[in-house]
Amino acid sequence: MRFFIDTANIEDIKEANELGVICGVTTNPSLIAKEGRDFKQVVKEISEIVDGPISAEVISLEHNEMIKEAEELAKIHKNIVIKVPMTEEGLKAVKVLSEKGIKTNVTLIFSAVQALLAARAGATYVSPFLGRLDDIGQDGLGLIEEIVTIFSVNAIETEIIVASVRNPIHVSEAAKIGADIATVPFKVIKQMFKHPLTDKGIENFMNDWQKTFK
Ligand code: E4P
Secondary structure: OEEEEEOOOHHHHHHHHHHOOOOOEEOOHHHHHHHOOOHHHHHHHHHHHOOOOEEEEOOOOOHHHHHHHHHHHHOOOOOEEEEEEOOHHHHHHHHHHHHOOOOEEEEEEOOHHHHHHHHHHOOOEEEEEHHHHHHOOOOHHHHHHHHHHHHHHOOOOOEEEEEOOOOHHHHHHHHHHOOOEEEEOHHHHHHHHOOHHHHHHHHHHHHHHHHHHO
């Protein structure tokens, strides 16, 4: 499983990129709004930092408008992926964009049939929202498993981006299931590095070294 970072914060993206563990970025309108800066400028800056797929979401709800927005966003950089909501209008836009060779990421997926429809419309990626399902007491990981199975049985090439990741266990469980990618908030990426026994081990090594060689 590969990792994307789920943020529009330039400093966090730079730091995560230096860690060497991410190969893409996902944003959404809420994450962009949180930064309070010009949308296209932020997307451009991200694409100059990370050499991999950068998801930028359309805000229109009608397919022709989505396509216009997508075409503008796609001009920013060759790595831009257009994030489109899982609606009838969204999938009409996905069909046209995929015919034009523009990559898409269908977002706000909460059921296996939604993922299947998005794939059949030509989506490059689908983003099932694991954490938001868990938040309402539903089985988020169960959904990821269902989509992985359906895509594998049906030889579907659309890649699965596990989104709405809340903790490192979400990441390891999604990896066991065989999801292609997890898009992870920076806070969770940092948690993934940590183990108390690693810290303790470093402390012990340093102490032993100091005792003998200081
Ligand atoms: C996906 O690409 C979304 O940006 C994201 O994962 C949503 O996560 P949230 O449920 O934490 O808002």
